[in-house]
Amino acid sequence: MNILPRPNLEAIKTYKPGKPIEEVARELKLEGKIIKLASNENPLGASPKALHAIQKYAHEIFLYPDDNGYYLKEKLAEKHNVTPENIMIGNGSVELIYFACLTYLNPYERLMRSNGSFMMPKIGAEVIGCPIQEIPLREYRHDLERMLASITAQTKIIYIDNPINPLGTCLWAQELERFIKEVPDYVLVIIDEAYNDYITAAEYPDSGKFLSEGKNVLILRTFSKIHGLAGLRIGYGVSKPEIINAMAKVRTPFNTNRLAQIAAIAALDDITHIKHSRRVNEAGKKYLYKELKKLKVFFIPSFANFVFVNFATDSKEIFDGLQQRRVITRMIKEYGFPNALRISIGTPSENKKLIKALQEILKP
Ligand SMILES: Cc1ncc(COP(=O)(O)O)c(C=O)c1O
Structure with a gap:
């Protein structure tokens, strides 16, 4: 059978x-x-500095990695002007999308996303058995007005990739600020900034600001893109300690590997x-x-x-x-x-x- x-x-x-x-x-x-x-x-x-670090420490792979990612979290905390308790590292940033779904979604709740944006949150919600609120794009961009208008008591996570994969369009600071201000506090907003390092425009949102205002946001970044470490699988999220702690409960031990952590630290310095x-x-x-x-x-x-x-x-x-x-x-x-x-x-x-x-x- x-x-x-x-x-x-x-x-x-x-x-x-x-x-x-x-x-x-x-x-x-x-x-x-x-x-x-x-x-x-x-x-x-890959970042040459990361490659150098991998070569230097390759002989250590018989050891499990630091489960807490102490040194990488310290470095990231400094970069984002937060504490290590605000950070979670993942086997790629997709893992953190998955963790957020496992942590927060009940089958009777909803994940909201733009129809035509990155697919992983949809899969995460479907694994839970949770219906998805698919919001149509407007002129190839997230339609924030329509998203706001579509929030219900069941909406638990809103996923926004900025820029959107696969369209490459961007939300700017003012519109995202207005949006975050209006989102009710029972909703977690995931702001996925996988491509942020390619953007130099001053109007690109400083999403750390939402965190310092106490908003329920999870900001995602990755080492797979500009740092050139896609094959190592490492990304991270920045959020409130209570959100990070809750998500830590669904994490498997040693979810990021030793060389990935070492390479990520080096890549951050590879200006x-x-x-x-x-x-x-x-x-x-x-x-x-x-x-x-x-x-x-x-x-x-x-x-x-x-x-x-x-x-x-x-x-x-x-x-x-x-x-x-x-x-x-x-x-x-x-x-x-x-x-x-x-x-x-x-x-x-x-x-x-x-x-x-x-x-x-x-x-x-
Ligand atoms: C919007 C977005 N988020 C996350 C990822 C995946 O990143 P990672 O390699 O860190 O899992 C991608 C990769 O294409 C992406 O486009």
Whole structure:
């Protein structure tokens, strides 16, 4: 007899990440260099300071990591002008989204998100068996007015990714401040800032302010993007100590590994790598916008390290054509965009290869 999973798991669509290079090479029997513009990694690679630290401490991996992540939390507390009790580290920031769902959602409560934003909170809520309040986007942005108007007594978590993955649009300080002020205090607002390091605009919200005002917010950051540590899986959340303590109850022991903690500490100090990565990303976006305009395809100017491109035709054809030409991008049909691809910004030569491949595929 088959052993039955909980019934609410049946409808869940397993999260599908961007395809790994090895898988595409194997499936399509491709040889030679394949470029991956599918998961918004840093195309320049890991922070050199982090790499150096990993090499130095690699021999220690026979030891369990510091379960409390003492040194990393100290460093992050200093960065955010909070105490280590305000911080939780996770096996990637997605783990913290999951922990927040496990900690706060009862099956009769609701998680609210924009329809078309990052998928992980939806999965977290579905695992609990908790209905989701899906709010339509407005002009490719979170519709904060509609979110506010849709809050009910059952709303427990509101998830906001800023910028939104996969669209790359941003909420600015004034509008987010107005929103947070109006959200009732029985709601936890998760503000996911995975791409914040790419943004230099003064209008980008300082979400630490909400915390110092005593609001129930959980701010998420990651080392997977500008720091180039996606393969190590490490991210963190900043919140009130009571929220961090509650979430600690659902955490598995040693959820972040020894080398990840060490690398993250080093990466925070790698200002050269951060600034260089930001410059390469900005230049890459500028180049891609110019070329995408020539190709007459619709795209959304992005505040992150990826761009949303709508081809006005089934994106699978474009995706397959790009893969045949050794460029992996990301289909986003499950986000509600059947004709679009999310394409990470690469190095200058990767961006050129992408454009050359698109020119071949789209030529009349
Ligand atoms: C909005 C958003 N949050 C979280 C993540 C995942 O980050 P991590 O690698 O830290 O789990 C991503 C990754 O693509 C993302 O786009």
